[in-house]
Amino acid sequence: MLEHYLSLPSRYYSVDHYYDFLAFFSSIPKETRVLNLGCGRAASLKEYPNGVGVDFNSNLAPLWKEQGVYDRCLIANVAEGLEYDDHHFDWTISTDFLEHLQPEDVQPAVKELVRLAPAGRHVIDLLQESGFRGPKGENLHPSANDAKFWSQAFTEAGVQSLAMTRQGQHLFLVYDDSAKKA
Numbered sequence: 001m002l003e004h005y006l007s008l009p010s011r012y013y014s015v016d017h018y019y020d021f022l023a024f025f026s027s028i029p030k031e032t033r034v035l036n037l038g039c040g041r042a043a044s045l046k047e048y049p050n051g052v053g054v055d056f057n058s059n060l061a062p063l064w065k066e067q068g069v070y071d072r073c074l075i076a077n078v079a080e081g082l083e084y085d086d087h088h089f090d091w092t093i094s095t096d097f098l099e100h101l102q103p104e105d106v107q108p109a110v111k112e113l114v115r116l117a118p119a120g121r122h123v124i125d126l127l128q129e130s131g132f133r134g135p136k137g138e139n140l141h142p143s144a145n146d147a148k149f150w151s152q153a154f155t156e157a158g159v160q161s162l163a164m165t166r167q168g169q170h171l172f173l174v175y176d177d178s179a180k181k182a
């Protein structure tokens with residue numbers, strides 16, 4: 001599971017990676033209902049007043065309060081499901097999140113995010129384990145994998161319209177099945 005993230009020092013959460021990839025997310029309308037998975041500091045929720053952030057790490061609550069988004073953040077594991085109706089959100093977004101899941105949690109998490117929104121934009125760090133170890137030596141990217149792996153995960157979750165672009169160590173993934181929502 002994700003328990004080892006509870007022991008990470010707060011400096012690990014000092015950056016909101018959403019802003020590293022702002023251009024990638026800029027086409028999502030600001031008034032849309034966005035679910036930010038692995039939201040970390042959740043500073044990106046300031047961009048989406050109807051957005052909700054989800055993170056597993058309960059130690060993030062003080063950072064959410066500091067950002068003024070505490071009331072729109074949940075402590076939960078998306079792989080275990082979230083209590084929202086199908087397509088409750090217009091978009092799911094994530095940066096530096098899916099590769100942190102344990103391999104057995106990838107498919108349930110991807111199915112859940114596809115269930116929750118007809119469209120999504122995700123930045124996946126493709127770096128393998130080297131250099132990304134936690135304070136106890138644990139692998140922080142156990143599901144870092146190639147585009148074929150992620151394409152299969154989203155296809156198995158029912159996504160029909162999937163686009164991927166690789167830039168350096170990052171995979172930019174967009175799915176948009178919003179036409180099916182209507």
